[in-house]
Amino acid sequence: xxxxxxxxxxxxxxxxxxxxxxxxxxxxxxxxxxxxxxxxxxxxxxxxxxxxxxxxxxxxxxxxxxxxxxxxxxxxxxxxxxxxxxxxxxxxxxxxxxxxxxxxxxxxxxxxxxxxxxxxxxxxxxxxxxxxxxxxxxxxxxxxxxxxxxxxxxxxxxxxxxxxxxxxxxxxxxxxxxxxxxxxxxxxxxxxxxxxxxxxxxxxxxxxxxxxxxxxxxxxxxxxxxxxxxxxxxxxxxxx
Numbered sequence: 001x002x003x004x005x006x007x008x009x010x011x012x013x014x015x016x017x018x019x020x021x022x023x024x025x026x027x028x029x030x031x032x033x034x035x036x037x038x039x040x041x042x043x044x045x046x047x048x049x050x051x052x053x054x055x056x057x058x059x060x061x062x063x064x065x066x067x068x069x070x071x072x073x074x075x076x077x078x079x080x081x082x083x084x085x086x087x088x089x090x091x092x093x094x095x096x097x098x099x100x101x102x103x104x105x106x107x108x109x110x111x112x113x114x115x116x117x118x119x120x121x122x123x124x125x126x127x128x129x130x131x132x133x134x135x136x137x138x139x140x141x142x143x144x145x146x147x148x149x150x151x152x153x154x155x156x157x158x159x160x161x162x163x164x165x166x167x168x169x170x171x172x173x174x175x176x177x178x179x180x181x182x183x184x185x186x187x188x189x190x191x192x193x194x195x196x197x198x199x200x201x202x203x204x205x206x207x208x209x210x211x212x213x214x215x216x217x218x219x220x221x222x223x224x225x226x227x228x229x230x231x232x233x234x235x236x237x238x239x240x
Contacts, residue, residue: 002018004018004020005018005019005020005025006018006019006020006022006025008025008028008029008032010032010035012031012032012035021131022129023129023130023131023134023136024131024133024134026129027106027134030103034046034088034101037090037101038090038187038189039189041090041189042189042190043092043093043094044090044091044092044093044099044187044189045090045091045093045185045187045190045195045198045199046088046089046090046091046185046186046187047060047062047088047089047091047181047184047185048062048064048087048088048184048185048186049061049062049063049069049085049087049088049089049181049184050063050069050070050072050073050083050085050086050087050089051073051083051084051085051089051098051153052073052076052077052081052082052083052084052223053081053082053083053084053145053151054081054154054155054223054227054228055227055228056152056154056227057151057152057153057154057155058084058089058098058151058152058153058154058155059153059154059155059156059157059223059227060089060098060153060155060156060157060206061073061157061158061159062156062158062180062181062184063158063159067159067161068112068159068161069086069087069159070086070087070105070106070107070108071107071108071111071112071115071216072159072216072219072220073085073086073105074086074105074107074119074122074123074137074139075115075119075216075217075219075220076220076223076224077105077122077137077139077143077144078118078119078122078123079220079224081143081224081228082142082143082144082145083105083139083143083144083145084098084099084100084145084149084151085098085100085101085103086103086105086106087103087105087106088101088103089101090187091153091185091198091202092150093190093194093198095152096152096153096198096201096202096205097150097151097152097153098150098151098152098153099148099149099150100144100145100146100147100148100149100150101147102144102145102146102147102148104128104136104137104138104139104144105136105137105139106134106135106136106137107123107134107135107136107137108133108134108135109130109132109133109134109135111123112215112216114214114215114216115215115216116215116216116217119216119217123135123137126138126139126140153202153205153206154206154207154227155206155207155208155209155226155227156172156177156180156181156202156203156206156207156208156209157169157172157208157209157210157211157223158172158177158180158209158210158211159211159213159219160210160211160212160213161212161213161214162212162213162214163214165212166212167212167213167214167215167218167219167222168211168212168222169209169210169211169212169222169223169226170209170210170212171208171209171210172208172209172210173208174203174204174208177203177208178199178200178203181199181202181203182195182196182199185199207227209226211223
């Protein structure tokens with residue numbers, strides 16, 4: 001720390017960064033931690049995506065920034081499911097399982113105007129570090145998978161927020177989905193062919209969908225109906 005803020009020098013930065021706000025500095029530092037963790041693990045790819053654990057495995061949301069994946073992930077956690085990641089997921093090349101990093105989800109604030117009362121209360125009661133832009137949710141141990149825990153991947157879902165169409169979850173074109181996950185991978189320790197083979201197999205083995213929604217409640221209901229196949233998890237669809 002210097003008089004003008006928190007400074008960071010890193011081999012992954014073209015130039016040093018500086019933040020006056022400690023939460024912004026932590027957000028920036030976490031990026032370095034992830035790069036450092038992956039640099040010594042050529043057996044892993046890493047996807048820019050959220051990942052939530054359903055009864056049969058993880059469902060990934062390989063979306064770009066500001067797509068709502070972090071908020072939706074926290075919403076699903078509030079409904080009784082477990083979060084593996086809200087932003088970055090290491091992926092084992094050997095068995096194509098996703099691995100948790102144990103990082104708290106970071107939500108943009110304010111929450112969407114359409115957020116329901118139950119979710120707002122959940123976020124308030126799981127408050128972590130925050131500033132004017134971001135809010136870390138301090139999830140309970142049962143809601144956040146710990147570092148290095150692995151799980152198979154069941155589905156891949158692209159999110160499309162819309163207020164012009166009714167909520168729906170429809171099968172995605174696998175070619176489009178493959179392109180999506182290739183663009184979301186930022187681990188480059190392996191050959192292009194090895195990366196492509198791994199991600200091609202991942203898409204072929206997973207249920208692929210496009211989810212169109214307006215409110216978080218709509219999205220959560222559709223996902224639980226589609227992927228929560230056990231009786232114990234179906235019950236979360238009735239929670240308010």
